[in-house]
Amino acid sequence: MSEEKTEHLETQVIHSGEWRPRPEGAVVLPVYQSSTYESNGAKDYDSVRYLRLSNTPNHLVLAAKLAAIEGTEAALVMASGMAAITTSLLALVKEGEHLIAQDNLYGGTYHFLKENFSALGRRVSFFPLSEPGSWEKALRPETKAIYVESVSNPLLRIPDLQAIASFAQAKGLKSFIDNTFPSPVNFNPRSLGFSHILHSATKYLNGHSDIVAGCVMASSEEIKSVTQWLNLMGGSLDPHSCFLLHRGLKTLPLRVRWQNESAMRLAHALEDSKLVRRVIYPGLPSHPDHLRAKQWFRGYGGMMSFEFPGTAEAADGFLRELRLGMNAPSLGGVETLVTRPSQTSHAGVSAEDRRNQGISDTLIRVSVGLEHPDDLVEDFLKVLRQG
Numbered sequence: 001m002s003e004e005k006t007e008h009l010e011t012q013v014i015h016s017g018e019w020r021p022r023p024e025g026a027v028v029l030p031v032y033q034s035s036t037y038e039s040n041g042a043k044d045y046d047s048v049r050y051l052r053l054s055n056t057p058n059h060l061v062l063a064a065k066l067a068a069i070e071g072t073e074a075a076l077v078m079a080s081g082m083a084a085i086t087t088s089l090l091a092l093v094k095e096g097e098h099l100i101a102q103d104n105l106y107g108g109t110y111h112f113l114k115e116n117f118s119a120l121g122r123r124v125s126f127f128p129l130s131e132p133g134s135w136e137k138a139l140r141p142e143t144k145a146i147y148v149e150s151v152s153n154p155l156l157r158i159p160d161l162q163a164i165a166s167f168a169q170a171k172g173l174k175s176f177i178d179n180t181f182p183s184p185v186n187f188n189p190r191s192l193g194f195s196h197i198l199h200s201a202t203k204y205l206n207g208h209s210d211i212v213a214g215c216v217m218a219s220s221e222e223i224k225s226v227t228q229w230l231n232l233m234g235g236s237l238d239p240h241s242c243f244l245l246h247r248g249l250k251t252l253p254l255r256v257r258w259q260n261e262s263a264m265r266l267a268h269a270l271e272d273s274k275l276v277r278r279v280i281y282p283g284l285p286s287h288p289d290h291l292r293a294k295q296w297f298r299g300y301g302g303m304m305s306f307e308f309p310g311t312a313e314a315a316d317g318f319l320r321e322l323r324l325g326m327n328a329p330s331l332g333g334v335e336t337l338v339t340r341p342s343q344t345s346h347a348g349v350s351a352e353d354r355r356n357q358g359i360s361d362t363l364i365r366v367s368v369g370l371e372h373p374d375d376l377v378e379d380f381l382k383v384l385r386q387g
């Protein structure tokens with residue numbers, strides 16, 4: 001599928017997977033708003049074309065493009081990031097098998113693994129992100145896979161990805177990595193040897209806060225197994241959302257590079273201003289995982305957090321007063337979004353666990369958008385000075 005691997009990302013997002021010649025000469029792949037397709041003598045069920053089977057032209061072109069940008073053999077697009085995560089894990093970690101997962105995962109993923117995975121006959125052990133080598137202690141004879149996120153939310157910690165990928169390879173484990181935060185612009189997990197890559201395409205891949213979608217990238221054989229599950233679980237992406245994601249992908253490299261630069265500008269401006277207590281951004285030498293990001297990533301990303309210097313109520317006041325940053329969950333879109341994780345993404349985590357993880361009630365998370373960084377800096381500093 002991804003024979004264009006040697007081309008640059010900017011070229012892949014435009015050309016990889018596209019039909020040659022184009023259908024009816026259309027430069028942009030049309031939306032194939034059709035649930036079913038003429039059989040044309042199809043002999044078996046696998047050659048039936050039907051929207052739920054994710055084999056319409058919109059699905060296939062998108063999957064080929066996604067495989068190309070992460071450098072895998074194949075990919076599969078789904079109805080949300082959570083659909084991609086849960087369907088892939090259920091398909092590839094079977095009843096009786098064991099998964100080692102990082103603690104401090106995206107809330108939905110953590111909840112699914114902790115509450116639902118074992119009810120479905122799978123076993124899971126969590127290892128503390130901050131304890132090097134802790135994953136080795138969790139290894140069991142029935143361990144089949146390890147699961148990590150390339151960058152954690154909202155403290156933007158980066159696990160020892162190299163050691164984890166090598167461990168997985170040495171023990172013959174499947175290695176899953178949720179690469180949503182860096183996006184393929186800043187990091188390709190294949191470069192360190194991860195075998196299964198997941199994305200919430202809702203975020204940077206689509207980039208316009210107007211759909212939910214997800215995907216998994218892996219070998220053709222593994223994608224075939226996930227597809228069989230997806231066909232039954234039913235979480236296929238509708239053609240119009242495929243079209244929007246396809247369009248969003250074309251500007252991914254431009255958007256993320258601009259966001260990398262703007263986040264760096266805002267992080268420095270906040271740190272230099274002394275108006276906040278602590279700025280958390282992997283691009284700053286003060287970040288505990290700065291050297292890992294520097295070694296493995298091509299950019300430090302558009303996500304940052306900081307410690308507001310007042311009460312939680314004052315922090316909410318700050319969020320309300322911002323003119324450009326909008327107070328909303330989610331991330332990776334063209335507009336700057338701000339949230340207080342203790343009230344949104346981590347509201348389901350107990351106050352004590354939040355404290356242990358270092359997520360205070362006055363921590364503010366920023367998803368830097370595409371506005372001019374000068375305007376963002378002015379907006380943030382102006383409101384902080386008023387406070």
Ligand SMILES: *Cc1c(COP(=O)(O)O)cnc(C)c1O
Nearest residue numbers: 080081082106180200202212213
């Ligand atoms: C948002 C997100 C998800 C879930 O994706 P949805 O598209 O909302 O289902 C999973 N992982 C990470 C890191 C996310 O940010």
